[in-house]
Amino acid sequence: MVRMSLVQGEFYRIGKLPPYVFAVVNEMKARLRAADLDVIDLGMGNPDGATPEPVVKKLIEAAKNARNHRYSISRGIPNLRVEIVKRYRRKYGVELDAEAEAIATIGAKDALAHLLFATIGPGDEVIAPNPAYPIHQYGVVMAEGHTTALALASPAEFLNRLEDHYRTALRKPRMILISFPHNPTTQCVEPDFFREVIALAMKHGTMVVHDFAYADLGFDGYRPPSILEVEGAKEVAVEIYSMSKSFNMAGWRVGFCLGNRKMIAALARIKSYLDYGIFQPVQIAAIIALRECEEDTKKICATYQRRRDVLVEGLKRAGWCVEPPKGTMFVWAPVPERLREMGSLEFSKKLLEKALVAVSPGIGFGPLGEGHVRFALVENEHRTRQAVRGIRRFLAGGE
Numbered sequence: 001m002v003r004m005s006l007v008q009g010e011f012y013r014i015g016k017l018p019p020y021v022f023a024v025v026n027e028m029k030a031r032l033r034a035a036d037l038d039v040i041d042l043g044m045g046n047p048d049g050a051t052p053e054p055v056v057k058k059l060i061e062a063a064k065n066a067r068n069h070r071y072s073i074s075r076g077i078p079n080l081r082v083e084i085v086k087r088y089r090r091k092y093g094v095e096l097d098a099e100a101e102a103i104a105t106i107g108a109k110d111a112l113a114h115l116l117f118a119t120i121g122p123g124d125e126v127i128a129p130n131p132a133y134p135i136h137q138y139g140v141v142m143a144e145g146h147t148t149a150l151a152l153a154s155p156a157e158f159l160n161r162l163e164d165h166y167r168t169a170l171r172k173p174r175m176i177l178i179s180f181p182h183n184p185t186t187q188c189v190e191p192d193f194f195r196e197v198i199a200l201a202m203k204h205g206t207m208v209v210h211d212f213a214y215a216d217l218g219f220d221g222y223r224p225p226s227i228l229e230v231e232g233a234k235e236v237a238v239e240i241y242s243m244s245k246s247f248n249m250a251g252w253r254v255g256f257c258l259g260n261r262k263m264i265a266a267l268a269r270i271k272s273y274l275d276y277g278i279f280q281p282v283q284i285a286a287i288i289a290l291r292e293c294e295e296d297t298k299k300i301c302a303t304y305q306r307r308r309d310v311l312v313e314g315l316k317r318a319g320w321c322v323e324p325p326k327g328t329m330f331v332w333a334p335v336p337e338r339l340r341e342m343g344s345l346e347f348s349k350k351l352l353e354k355a356l357v358a359v360s361p362g363i364g365f366g367p368l369g370e371g372h373v374r375f376a377l378v379e380n381e382h383r384t385r386q387a388v389r390g391i392r393r394f395l396a397g398g399e
């Protein structure tokens with residue numbers, strides 16, 4: 001017998017969070033796998049590669065030291081903050097103060113959610129592109145802010161809409177929340193784009209948050225710029241850097257928030273109430289990644305680029321033409337015209353059932369994601385080819 005809970009009523013905040021759209025596809029995938037079917041999972045952006053060996057070695061060594069078993073520091077140990085600051089100097093020519101302009105976080109998600117919680121209040125307006133990574137949308141909801149979603153047909157169009165918004169809005173937006181290379185659309189920007197965003201934000205006193213989760217995943221020689229490279233960006237902006245994709249460290253939960261000291265102090269204050277920092281051996285190992293593993297990052301990026309080519313070429317041969325992305329670990333594909341009417345969720349379910357390939361339906365990234373699906377490049381080239389064969393059969397079958 002299932003016992004009913006005695007807890008009464010709806011929860012205020014939970015009522016604002018719809019069930020994850022991706023859960024529908026995930027449940028179906030689990031059912032097919034339970035029936036022994038070989039599903040190729042290109043759904044979640046969960047890196048499949050190993051963390052570089054020296055990082056794992058350092059973790060083991062540091063975990064054996066009892067001094068590292070205690071509570072750590074919520075903002076991150078000083079040497080880790082110094083190391084990320086050195087990386088920004090080396091790669092972007094950006095100077096940051098490790099004490100006041102850098103904080104370690106439990107991944108980018110922790111940084112985003114708690115930064116919004118710390119800096120946004122009831123009714124504050126956050127401007128963000130749509131489609132977008134879910135926490136960009138629901139982090140604002142949880143903080144009781146209000147998102148104005150601007151279409152992201154292209155970065156130039158986003159900028160036009162942003163300028164229009166400033167011209168016509170009755171109240172000044174409190175924050176612009178962006179992320180390039182962009183998940184899920186894979187759009188990439190040049191430094192000029194950031195220069196314009198920062199100029200607008202400075203003129204109107206708006207905070208800017210740039211989620212740089214795909215900082216190191218640029219293809220064909222494209223180098224994603226940091227927003228902090230823009231002169232004076234720190235006056236209004238922070239950037240969030242993640243170790244998850246650059247070093248295959250998604251499960252380790254290490255990220256950073258860098259830049260504007262007032263925003264970082266706010267995040268530090270909230271976090272000091274909520275957590276005791278990342279497990280110290282993980283922080284120590286992360287120092288090794290930042291200091292010694294640049295070559296591994298390049299190899300990780302090259303692997304995604306090869307998989308991109310296999311997928312994009314294969315889809316083309318199957319009659320499904322998609323733009324090859326310049327960055328991220330995704331391919332953003334318009335649902336083939338003749339099947340578009342069924343919507344991205346139904347299409348994803350069909351693809352899973354008939355081709356045994358799991359993808360993320362665009363609608364899961366917000367209303368403007370409808371009409372697309374997202375492939376994550378998280379299976380090797382052989383498996384990606386297998387996925388393409390399944391898709392080709394499915395599309396040829398006229399379903």
Ligand SMILES: Cc1ncc(COP(=O)(O)O)c(C=O)c1O
Nearest residue numbers: 107108109133183213242244255
């Ligand atoms: C845009 C974006 N931001 C943040 C994250 C999460 O990063 P982290 O693992 O550092 O929390 C992801 C993960 O897919 C992402 O796509």
